[in-house]
Amino acid sequence: MVAEQTNQLTGIAIAGAKAKAYWELLKFRLSFLVAFSCAFGFTLASAHVNWFTLTMVFIGGFLLSGSSVIVNQIIEKDIDKLMTRTMSRPLPTERVSINEAIMVSALCFISGVGLLFMYTNPLTVALSVVSMLLYSFVYTPLKRVGPIAVFVGAIPGALPPLLGWTAATGAISHEALIIFGIQFIWQFPHFWAIAWVADEDYKKAGFKLLPSSGEKDLNTAIQIMIYTMCLIPLGMLPATFGITGVNSAIVATICGVLFFAQTFSLMKSGDRKAALKIMFGSFLYLPIVQIAYLLDKV
Structure with a gap:
């Protein structure tokens, strides 16, 4: 009986640690700010705010940001081990495996795009995918090339309010x-x-x-x-x-x-x-x- 309770507590602790690692992987504060910027653009563009659609835009923006930052961490896993500010992240510390990170990123991407597809319009979906690709697969490798990376990174960094605007209006x-x-x-x-x-x-x-x-x-x-x-x-x-x-x-x-x-x-x-x-x-x-x-x- 005692052994069973100990095993249950151990299992709960392991599950809690894994959930915490996944949470860190999403970079909550950064993804929240991206989602807030999306909601900002949507609200600013709306004559009468549809609160349900606004919520879907916020969640979709959060999930797509989460997917992007996870891809960034996957690509930079070995680099992150070299820096004091990043060496304790889930991937360098192996609290999350590469396969797990890929799975979570894919799930966030599919869910985020799915929500935007259902509740916004094709232009917003297309721009959100472009933003994710630019950040994850262009900006990330360019960081070791030169300051051009800042210019490239500023584009997906500035797209969230525009995405919110297009989600509300369907136009740029x-x-x-x-x-x-x-x-x-x-x-x-x-x-x-x-x-x-x-x-x-x-x-x-x-x-x-x-x-x-x-x-x-x-x-x-x-x-x-x-x-x-x-x-x-x-x-x-x-x-x-x-x-x-x-x-x-x-x-x-x-x-x-x-x-x-x-x-x-x-x-x-x-x-x-x-x-x-x-x-x-x-x-x-x-x-x-x-x-x-x-x-x-x-």
């Missing part, structure tokens, strides 16, 4: 391109701040993501500053084109100026702490601005 309009453009430009200071902070780890893996000479120098800091500065006028475009009102334009401008101001510290000191502030600033900028747009939707 100038409004859709505006919200795509804001998130596209945002990707550059976001990516490069992370690459600056994780530079030592990235060099171990052979990643070449920083612009210019690939070094943490003034040229890189200037490029981060330029792209961040571009967010200030871009943030006003939704109000200019009547997607949102003036209040969100004010919020976006304030956030853009504060984000931009952080880049001067990096130019002056060039230290990791300054890059870390920009990285966290990028994490705050996008959701705050997107929520402001939603609250101020015309």
